[in-house]
Amino acid sequence: MTTRTLIEAIRDGLSEEMRRDPTVVVMGEDVGKKGGVFLATDGLWAEFGDNRVIDTPLTESMIVGTSIGAALNGLRPVAEIQFADFIHPAFNQIVSEAARLRYRTQGGFAVPMVIRAPYGGGVHGALYHSQSVEAFFTHVPGLKVVVPSTPYDAKGLLRSSIRDDDPVLFFEHKRMYRSVRGDVPDGEYTVPLGRAAIRRQGRQVTLVAYGLMVAFGLEAAEQVAGEGIDVEVVDLRSLRPLDRETLLGSVRKTGKCLVAYEDNRFGGYGAEIAAIVAEEAFDFLDGPVSRIAGPDVPAMPYNHVLEDWFMLSPAKIADAIRRLAAY
Amino acid sequence: MTVTGDGRNTATSPLAASAGLTDDDLLAMYRTVLLSRAIDERMWVLNRAGKAPFVISGQGHEGAQVGLAWPLRRGYDWIAPFYRSITTCLAFGMTARDLMLAQFAKASDVSSGGRQMPGHYGSMERHIVSVSSPVATQILHAVGIALASRIKGEDAVSVAIMGEGSSNQGDVHEGLNFAAIHRLPFILVIENNGYAISVPAEKELSVKDVASRASGYGVPGVIVDGTDVLACYRAGRDAVERARSGGGPTLIEAKVTRLTAHSSDDQQTKYRSEDDLAQGRAHDPLPIFREQLRDAGVLTDELEASMADEIRSIVEDATTFAEGEPDAEPSTALDHVYGDATGAEPAPPWHPSAGARSEGPAA
Known part of the structure; x- marks a missing residue:
């Protein structure tokens, strides 16, 4: 057991999945050298390089839409939306495309993709760095929506989400990133989706x-x-x-x-x-x-x-x- | 005529040679245009006969589509087409039966099992990305596919295809910018038919040519006449070679005409003048390509007659076959929401298996 903060557990989950599976790639704004504005991807670029840790322009629809395409062509992208508040330009790609590709092709196409986004308030984030957006997406069949509350779950649920064959929205409360600590096993484990x-x-x-x-x-x-x-x-x-x-x-x-x-x-x-x-x-x-x-x-x-x-x-x-x- | 041991005609007229093709290639391209037109016309007949509630048409786009699709490697390269891409999909391996099954929205429709409107083709096996109705979303899928090919070290080329109306969407800006930054093996084809449903190009584009926007992304913008099949082929071939060899994206704008209304629910005489419609008919790629092949001596009366017979029988077969296929069972309508059954919500009370969870995909 090791004591980890929520964000450390997420980072561990990401890097361990990337080591385990070469098709896992990370895309988003500032996810490269900077390691993300909350440092969720800190160190990933140094370990996995430009090909698997991709800094994008400020284009949320592109981050999600391109991740959908990459997923169709054999990758398992983990897209980061810098703040859940900024996910709305990608709404069409998430709802009209990611959620529906499997259904509209009778299972011919699948979108194994995770969209990670920090959500929630109480951090002096005001109108555009505090939102909870889960209800927009829990309404949509074809999407899975996950919200961890402990470091153990954050890592275990993230691993399950990355391995899932459907699009998963993974919302992380930003006020918990460093304020919440907990024990995380050193070995590999997962927490299944759909279990309270x-x-x-x-x-x-x-x-x-x-x-x-x-x-x-x-x-x-x-x-x-x-x-x-x-x-x-x-x-x-x-x-x-x-x-x-x-x-x-x-x-x-x-x-x-x-x-x-x-x-x-x-x-x-x-x-x-x-x-x-x-x-x-x-x-x-x-x-x-x-x-x-x-x-x-x-x-x-x-x-x-x-x-x-x-x-x-x-x-x-x-x-x-x-x-x-x-x- | 030069016939090889395997029966292939390798004869090369000056016209074919000008594009690096054989006469057989030209005839196969022409046959694809003819077949596409015949299927398309049949779809309208079925609609007017009350047998298919909706048609969206590719008539007028066929020349550009066949020329631009021809240089691609079927089932290896990827296309993310749109709802007028009937000829493109035929050229990329879909069959007349596939298209008719979609038109009748039958359970065995390979694109969607009757879940989507007609014209929304797709096939993972053939690398045809499933078409949706929100326009231009597919550019990002094609760019992502190209990115994945690059990451995996493969040299597949990925092509997004849309109309000039769709080209105004923000996804196009975001996609072209990203593809250009990373010099991805990506091609954007704009089939400019001058209308976004009823709105003419001068009211939807601030520039005359969509291709001129390419310079804003530092990529080549190429304009081709969509009635000139071989010019389209050459433009497509150059862009494919460039993409495959690491040279990055190309934007190709094909000037085409829309011979039909936007869809079966539109009446284009309400917003297009008779003069405009006549000009459109004068740019029908089919008779233009036909005359070109006849003038070159590639297409003969005999070949035309046999092709007409063949296509008539293909369309008859596809129509009869598709019309006779069963509709999807409502009991299957909950399938394929998720890849596993754990994600499914309970069925509604009117569902045949109400009370049980839906099944995942068949094992």
Whole structure:
């Protein structure tokens, strides 16, 4: 075991996959000599060279579209979008092309590609360096969407994503890059897509979260534990495919479900979780399926007071748990 | 006529020699144009007869398409075509039956199993990148394919093909820039028919020739007359040689005409004058190529008659065959969302296997 930060685990996962499989290449803005603006690809260019670590122009659609083409011709590209906020110019390539090539050719074409993108706020990133964009992509059949919350998972899920034969969006919460540490095995391992993890066992309320909200949710659970509220925290890890069994199993046990997500509340990913729970665990519920999420303003403001207002926190989540537990 | 031991006619008229081809090559190219036109016309008949809801046509583009596709190595080089690339796809190995199966959208349609609109061809085996409807996205796929060929140390050439309307999309700028930076084995073919559905070139292009934009990327921009099949062939051959030998990308603009409406849902007399349409018909590549081959003595009455018979029977066969093929079963409509079944969501209640997860691709 070695203790690694989230970003170190991602870098390890990338470099080990590149050593294992010569078809894995990395493309993106500043991923070469600089090693990425967050240093996720630091050292890769020195080890693997120009052919496999490719600095691109500022062209997100090209980064994704060219990765699709390279995937069709036998490579496994890992595209980096510098900030999830800048993924929108590539939306057409991701949704109209990457997600549909397999379906529209009856399996004749496949796009084994990973798109990595740092997401999330609380880092003074303002409107364009803070966004959560997962809901745009979890809506799309043909895509897989992964959000790790621990260094162990970041490495293991990234490896599975690179080896997957379908396009995977891999969202990394930038506030966790260096603030989260954890044990990572030295040997090779993977974490399969589509399996949630129960981070904390509890009997009274199920808190469903992913990414940074898992860490906040665990803190919130500790805060309310002293008040006698026993919270189970489900870390989805993989938003699509979704591990329904773990989700519904937990809610059927606790009878209460709160979904925490940083994105705007309206139409966010948590709305789908709430709908599934309402449809499939209705008979087990003894409180309204609830959401605690970002406010419905276009994006996160910069000023620190306003940013704190936007961001969820352990205290805000704890309040929501108390309200739900009171039913 | 010079016939070799394997029965191949290696006769070389001055016309064929001018392009480094044999007379048989010219006849095969002409046959591809004729076949393409015959299939295309049949598609419109089927549409008007109520048997196919949609047609998108390549009529008027055939000369450029056959000339530009001919220098490529089938199944080795790659093409990322568009929805008018019927002749290109025929020249790259698709058959009349393949095209008709797509037209009838049958389960055995090799391009999409009836999932896509007609004209959206594709075949991994033949290295024809599946066509989609958002325009110009395919340039980036072709550039990525070229990048992968370079990384793998292969000398395959990758060609993106689109109309001048599509050439205005941002992906074209991003793709050409990147391909030029890395001198990738890439060719961009623009088939300029003067219209983006109803909008004439002067309202969609700030320059007269799309090819003039090539200089902005530091790559050669070549203009060819799409009615001059051999000029197209030579331009394609030069670009392929350049790409294969590490010389980088080329932009080729073929001036063509659109003989039909944009699609079966369009009425082009609403926005094109009779004069304009007549000018278009005067630039039909088929009779022009035909006259050229007849003047050169390559095409004879006898050959024309036998080709006409052959093509008539191919189109009849393809139509009858495709029309008789079964539609896709709704039970298969959940297949191929993901490569494995773990990604699939539950089936809707009306699905034949509702309650079960969809199957992945057949093992």
